[in-house]
Amino acid sequence: MNVEKEYIKLIFGLKLKQARTNKNLSLFGLAKLTELSKSYLNEIEKGKKYPKTDKIILLAEKLEVSYDHMVSLKLDNNLAPIGEILKSGILKEIPLDIFGIQENDLIDIIANAPAKVNAFISTIIEIAQHYNLTRESFFLAALRSYQEAHNNYFEDLEQKVLDFSKAFQININTKISIEDLTAVLTEEYGYTIQEIVFSEQEELGDLRSIYVPKSKTLLLSLDIDEQQKAFILAKEIAYNYLEITERLYTFSWIKFKNFDEVLNNFYASYFAGALLIPRKQLVSELNLFLAKSDPKPQEMIQLMSQFNVSPESFYQRLTNILPKDFLLKNIFFLRLSHKIGADTYQIKKELHITNQQEPHANEMNEHYCRRWISVKTIVESIKQNKSHFFDAQISRYENSGNEFLVFSSATEDPFKKDCLRSISVGILITPGMKKKFKFIDNKSIKKQIVGVTCETCAVKNCEERASPPVQLDLKIRNENTEIIVQKYMAKFS
Template sequence: MLSEEQIRLIFGLKLKQTRNDKGLSLFGLAKLTGLSKSYLNEIEKGKKYPKPDKIVSLAKALEIPYDELVSMKLSGPMAPVSDIIMSGILKEIPLELFGIEENQLLDIISSAPEKVTSFVSTLFEIARHYHIDRDQFYLTALRSYQEQHFNYFEEIEKEVAACARKYQIDLSSRISSAELEEILTEEFGYQIDNNTPLENDYPEQIRSAFIPKIKKLIIAPSVTEAQRVFILAKELGYAHMEITERPHTFTWIKFDHFDEVLNNFKASYFAGALTLPEKQMVQEIQEVLSSSEFTGEQLLETLLKFTYSAETFFQRLTNILPHHFGLKDMFFLRFGMENSKSSPIITKEFHLSKNHQPQANHQHEHYCNRWVSTELLNHPERFPSVNGVRAGIQLSEYPNGQNYLILSASNDDPFQSGNSRSVCIGIEINPKQKRKIKFIDRVSERRKVGVTCERCPVHDCDVRASEPVILQKEAINAELEERVRKLIRGEDV
């Protein structure tokens, strides 16, 4: 059954299409029907649905049967537009995040329906080809939202400060799970169950589950203190910000609505900001950037001042560095590796300002083994380590002349025993950003890197996992194109 909104949208488009087919302006239709121009405009935008007597007037003025005007099918090139509306796909797109109203998008579609619907169909085909499901679509939309705001959300930072003040949380010292448990039980009426072994009945990646009816939070006994703190801090975020539409497990299984994705992000951001406070992080990073030297050992020491979770620390860097230090040309990547015999894969990414290299590749190509992020997984013994956390720094030099300062760390995958993962941020070394990093010219680890082995021009690479077959194919095609151009210009005749 169609919703009232869908009916309004389709009727509005139907009215606009018929009016245009008859060569009438809004002004002209208003004169014929006695209805105001502004009212007709509201109808065409899908904001209002006219009463039956007004539909009779419209049908008479447009010289079409009443039943044809109220039909939920559009004709001609507009036909696919009604299918798009009735499919509900527009409800899957979080347009409001980007300041777009549904009727604005429909205006664009209806202005050139054949081209736009072909474009939309192409996107759907690409999505099917690459097996992009709804959750992946939601997460991509969220990532775009983060990138649009340079991953800094002042309103959540303020919520964290208010929460700390309200419950007298000392942000100058590391927060314990016991302190967070006390706030949740005393202030929000939670039951905390730390004894039920979730892993006995559920997949290993389910580390916690929340039962809203009785406000019971079950946390697997096997989680580390760092994981427990993050889970409880995230739960405090939900409670303090009064968020109810949310996933009820950590990690999540699936999202039913985009609001769940967005609220999950807000609570995670809250947890990161609570456990790695803004003021302390800014002070620490200021010292790092003004240092004349910064090594992997120093990176590890800095990380461990705040947390034992490499990902939490690096995610927080992506909030702080662009907003407070103007380092906006950067990216974040997370790599996973199942065992020592497998190849690292990118499991999470986002890019600020533009798309940087590397990016996730879905063509089963081999990522460069010269990156410090992949080396941390392939050869962890080469890096300084404390409590299973390792860290390294590298200046990556790409064949196209772009250079990136890479800060990276790794630890065991907290959700899959026996697996490892690493995270990194890459800061593009352009003139503007280079001036802000005092130690940049003294980074000892400098390596020429590629993106994937299949596309890499670096010669004599001792860690190459594949021949540069794509690069070779592109070179052959480029040579053929040049020969054809010469032939057409008559140079080879």
């Protein structure tokens, strides 16, 4: 059996702790019995140290267990679940460190109630399998939690962008050109950049770039527009300037080998967004926009066009700036995808800053609310044949009563043929938010009661409904059944 050394130490520590507790001994008591220090024994039990043979013999003798039992990698039935977790390597997959959790702390929690914790972990795994959640889904969920924990604002990366612009004399107060980005990569970092037709290979149809590290060659698809090219080049600069080595080599990504690649991909993307949309300039432009009493959709599109970025990059940048500079911390970000002619819409990306979780992705193939502005912009983009359709509305979520001002842009999906996508940012409406948005009470902004999915929505007489509220009906039926059951319980008690 090939088990890492640290896990051998952990397993021995678990067995020692089990043997000690079986004898009703405290660490203090075992220390007196063996004349070993309490701190040393504690280090062993936590899996930080592995005792020498003579110490194992001494411990086995005092605890009245065999030497072979102590050094065996086989755990008793009640600890077996921990062994399976350790051998599976799942703890290596969980990015505990970014949440400030030590692996040994988690092992200690598991050791104190192995059966219950194992049942919990097994349940999580079963749910993940039931909903077809992949390893990548797990990594991306962990990344979202990391972003949300920091309000999606990272001061160190913002400063790195300023340091870079000064070191390379890049004027970030003007729209950065492809030529400037290319020059940095070729002259400073020794890149060779070639443009080729990826679409000639069907399997490469969704890719926009490939980086070949051995020759420092960046292959760019001829199908990408200037904004996509700018983002890819800025991201490559980020990988080099931030000295990131564990990275992805394709855009978009194919698979992640580990969480470090996920996190580094995010860091590079954040840097690229902050470079192409400088914080100071965006704050200034947003202040001008928010001061308007009746802004028109075209004015938001014009604001976006001041930066050499796609609508998605612009909306992503809003999720960095609004919480930090405008103190608007109840925000969601959504990216929806839709194939022309289909009746389905899929959430491909989401982010919720703070704890407001509406709307949210649903893995049960339910129909997202057709009253969402995220859906409506896609519908109108097709109907009006516009390359970029922007709109906004105030959405009041029927289940929670929360109201959000939601901005949404629909464009062609650059990665999928005959597909459109919408990018949306929703901002929770509060008294403080209303003071910043001068146009929030303007009657030109549509107001709409919305749900999350049709199957769970209680909105009456909804003409846009794509499916009956089957999940809601089932919930109500079960609640009514429970009421009747309780009446019988009372009657026959």
